Amino acid sequence: MTGSAFKNCVQRHWTCPGALGTMALLATLVLAAFAATPGAAKPMMSPVDFATPEQEAQYQKLVRELRCTVCQSETIYESNAALAGDMRRRVYEMTVAGASEQEIIDFLVQRYGDYVRYRPAFQANTALLWVSPFLILVAGTLIWLQAVRQRRRALTRAGLTADERAALERFRHGE
Amino acid sequence: MKLRRVLLPLVAVLAILGLFYVGLGMDARELPSPLVGKPAPAFELESFFDPEVTITEADFIGEVALVNVWASWCVTCLREKPLLMELARQGITIHSFNYRDTRADAMRYLSRDNNPYTTIAFDPDGDAGLEWGVYATPETYVLDARGMIRYKRIGPLNAKILEEEVLPLIARLEAEKP
Numbered sequence: 001m002t003g004s005a006f007k008n009c010v011q012r013h014w015t016c017p018g019a020l021g022t023m024a025l026l027a028t029l030v031l032a033a034f035a036a037t038p039g040a041a042k043p044m045m046s047p048v049d050f051a052t053p054e055q056e057a058q059y060q061k062l063v064r065e066l067r068c069t070v071c072q073s074e075t076i077y078e079s080n081a082a083l084a085g086d087m088r089r090r091v092y093e094m095t096v097a098g099a100s101e102q103e104i105i106d107f108l109v110q111r112y113g114d115y116v117r118y119r120p121a122f123q124a125n126t127a128l129l130w131v132s133p134f135l136i137l138v139a140g141t142l143i144w145l146q147a148v149r150q151r152r153r154a155l156t157r158a159g160l161t162a163d164e165r166a167a168l169e170r171f172r173h174g175e
Numbered sequence: 176m177k178l179r180r181v182l183l184p185l186v187a188v189l190a191i192l193g194l195f196y197v198g199l200g201m202d203a204r205e206l207p208s209p210l211v212g213k214p215a216p217a218f219e220l221e222s223f224f225d226p227e228v229t230i231t232e233a234d235f236i237g238e239v240a241l242v243n244v245w246a247s248w249c250v251t252c253l254r255e256k257p258l259l260m261e262l263a264r265q266g267i268t269i270h271s272f273n274y275r276d277t278r279a280d281a282m283r284y285l286s287r288d289n290n291p292y293t294t295i296a297f298d299p300d301g302d303a304g305l306e307w308g309v310y311a312t313p314e315t316y317v318l319d320a321r322g323m324i325r326y327k328r329i330g331p332l333n334a335k336i337l338e339e340e341v342l343p344l345i346a347r348l349e350a351e352k353p
Contacts (some may be wrong), residue, residue: 082275083310086301109307111216113209173299 051096059095062104063088067118076116207342208327210308215322216301217240223273223281223295230296239339239348240268241315243292244304246276247284249312255331259291262337267345270294274312275301317344320352 029119050056068079076084077089090139095103108116120126161169186232190302210216235242243259244251263269271292273281276299285292287296298304310329317326326344328336 074184082301083304086305090305108211113308124269 049096055095058101059092062091062095062101064103065118066091066108067116069112069116177327184286200213208305208308208329210316211327213324215316215318215324216303216306218296218298218306220272220296220298220303221267221284223278223297224295230294232254232322234294234296235318236272237320239320239352240270240293240318241285242307242318243269243271244274244307244309244314245271246274246312247280248269248276251331252313255313256291257330258337260289263293268293269311270296270318271309272296272298272303272309274304275299292333304313315341317341317348319348 025100039147050059056096063077064075066076066085068074068076068084070081073081074081074084076087090107094107099107105117114126116121120129122130135153215235217229217232219229222230241259241262245255257258259269269292271294273295276297278297296303300310313331315328315332316324319325324339330339333343
């Protein structure tokens, strides 16, 4: 398929579905993600002319990982915006021309910034973002250990009379 | 011991409030412009007025200039246009991309004596738009005399932005021109 034929295909078949269409599309996407079997039904907005299955896989992966920069919370796969169409077309053209995944991502990052990646790369300004869940986990564990140790220490604290200790024991057993 | 019991949660709450405060100050709609500081991206398009003539990035380079991305379907562009007319009257060069448009519609938009643009490259498929990292019309870049992008505004220009950012920058770039 030539470039202009592809454009026609874009204009004719990648028209904007309404809200219902988007839902159907999402459903298809979810199904496709879970089924993920070769030969499963193709989502409706896919170009079909790829030289190799690897190229198609790369295209399908990339359009789900790149952000439609004007819609902010959609991937270019989901979005009906004209710009998303342009970006899909460019991903397709570069894929068919043999560009690697990284080359295509770099191309778009150079022009639209890191923002275009739905999955932020691990780099200096995103390190906190990636690491914070683990930091919170470690901090939580430390606080929990501390609390357990304190409670245990309180139980064995000296300075109580035999009566007091007996009363404490009774209290602990709910009498 | 008691001090710790009060202090620790207090510090934690303050830290979280601090994060919230910083987060409130951030604008989620602010879009990054990685092209600022880079050379004008290459492109090759038909001239708007003459399909036989090819326009490339070289036609935009040579003097301090604005590059404006516009379309006839873009209402905000129409509102921005008087400002561009005024800039053109002041002798500022404005190159432009006519973005995702048709010649007939855009011609009506310009009407003959109402064209602020020195050069118009015709970009019906948004090809150059992608190279230039265009989000949406209108967008305006400032190029220095060597063709480096020095500033980018996503969205319409207005008097305040012109006076505080664009015009001083143009004056500075004119001054540093060899």
